[in-house]
Amino acid sequence: MLASIKNNQLLRSAFTVSKGDKLLPDNPRAIVREVFWNMNTTQSKIAEQTQIPQQTVSRLVKGLIEQGVLRVNEEKGESSTATKSSKGKSASGIAPNPKFAYSFGLSVLLDAISVAVLDFTGEVVDTLILELGDMGIESVLRKAVAMANELIDTHAIPTDRILGIGVGISGFFSSTDGKMNTHHAIEEWADINIAETVAEAFQLPTWVVNDGTGAAAGEGIAGVGRQYKNFVYLFVSSAFGGGLVNNGEMIRGTHGNAGELGDMLPAKLYSHPNLQLLQRILSKHGVDVPSIYKLNEIFDPNWPGVDEWIYKVQDSFDLVATASSALLDSQAIIIGGHIPTQLAEKVIPRIDVYAQFRRGAKRPLPEIVCAKVTRSPVAVGAATLPLREWFL
Structure with a gap:
């Protein structure tokens, strides 16, 4: 059984708990947040960005380094680990200490679970995925705990360094009480307090977050989303959904259902761009795909039926991308989930984002790019939740 952070004296002794919901007071928290998003930064840049006085920054950074939260990168000859100070001298970069803490993520999909672990820099340490015939609560949790303990043993992760666990699950929140209206394939998870369970x-x-929001959160920390402060994430899996990130933060909405992009597409008018439809079309053409979770490894863009799927879902991608661009003015639209990268690369050039053409120009449109997190994206995203909640 995993160690509880409630009994985690090592982490608790490293911090002054503030307001009951933080592991750090405001100023150290702001410094850790700045260093996390801007790896190998300097004290002067921290002071500039946080508006904390330079002397205070110097004192707090020293303390955070002594506690093992941050570290100084001083590798020779690597431009990524050192910057130039205003006086032209080489300045060592300050970065999070990856071994300071770890966070876990669990995804509960329609027919599979996955467990992921991230280090304190937001890098993926490892993931495990398991397809299950029984998606009941007891079955899932028994397997998930065993998978988490396997990762702990494999990577020698100290249990007193685990911040917590995030859960990404297929469904939508039915109210503000944290209960979810889950997909029928995971009926037993409906209308229970998932976080407490x-x-x-x-x-x-x-x-707990829904699967699309979780995958977006993961892409924002462990994927290509690091390059963008504002993006819309299209979650292409057994079903179609999404997630929204603004200024690096997840947009959850009133009930936690922001990013339900599939609801933009009335089923009688639009074919939803999901992988169940792709499987049916491929099967019709004699191509057997036993699992969508292995699709990225075996996908052939020349399979008969691939272009048919793209043709059927093209209008759906156009509508969602146009609406997302017009409503949110995002920097990027990221296509992810369990869609094979090669399929996303075929789709992207065909997406038409409508915008008015005036005085010889359109308004700025988002870049449309492939997700980087392709293995267990929901579990990876769920694993970012403890990092986000405690430190970011």
């Missing part, structure tokens, strides 16, 4: 099994602080 998972927390009891893992003995860890637990947070």
Whole structure:
């Protein structure tokens, strides 16, 4: 059984708990947040960005380094680890200490679960995925705890360094009480307090998001989303959904359902761009795809039926991309989920984002790019939740 952070004296002793919802007071928290998003930064840049006085920054950074939260990168000859100070001298870069803490993520999909672990820089340490015939609560949690313990043993992760666990699950929040109206394939998870149920099994602080929001959160930290402050994430999996990130933060909405992009597409008018439809079309053409979770490894863009799927879902991609661009003025639209990268690369050039043409120009349009996190994207995203909640 995993160690609970409630009993985690090592982490608790490293911080002054503030307001009951943080591991750090405001100023150290702001410094850790700045260093996390801007790896190998300097004290002068931290002071500039946080508006904390330079002397205070110097004192707090020194303390955070002594506690092992941050570290100084001083590798020779690597431009990524050192910057030039205003006086032209080489300045060592300050970065998070990857071994300071770890966070876990669990995805509960329609017919599979995955567990991911991230280090304190937001890098993916490892993931495990398991397809299941029984998606009931007892079955899922028993397997998930075993998978988490396997990752702990494999990577020698100290249990007193685990911040918590996030859960990404297929469904939508039915109210503000944290209960979800889940897909029929995971009926047993409907209308229960998922966070409390998972927390009891893992003995860890637990947070819950829907699968699309979770995948977007993961792409924002461990994927190409690091390059963009504002993006819309198209979650292409067994179903179609999405997630929204603004200024690096997840947009959850009133109930936690922001980013339900599939609801933009009335089923009688539009074919939803999901992988179940792709499987049916491929099967019609004699191509057997046993699992969407292995599709990225075996996908051939020349399979008969691939172009038919793209033709059927093209209008759906156009509508969602246009609406997202017009409503949110995002920097990027990221196509991810369990869609094979090669398929996303075929789709992207065909997406038409409508915009008025005036005085010889359109308004700025978002870049449309492929996701980088292609293995267990929901679990990876769920694993970012403890990092986001405690530190970011």
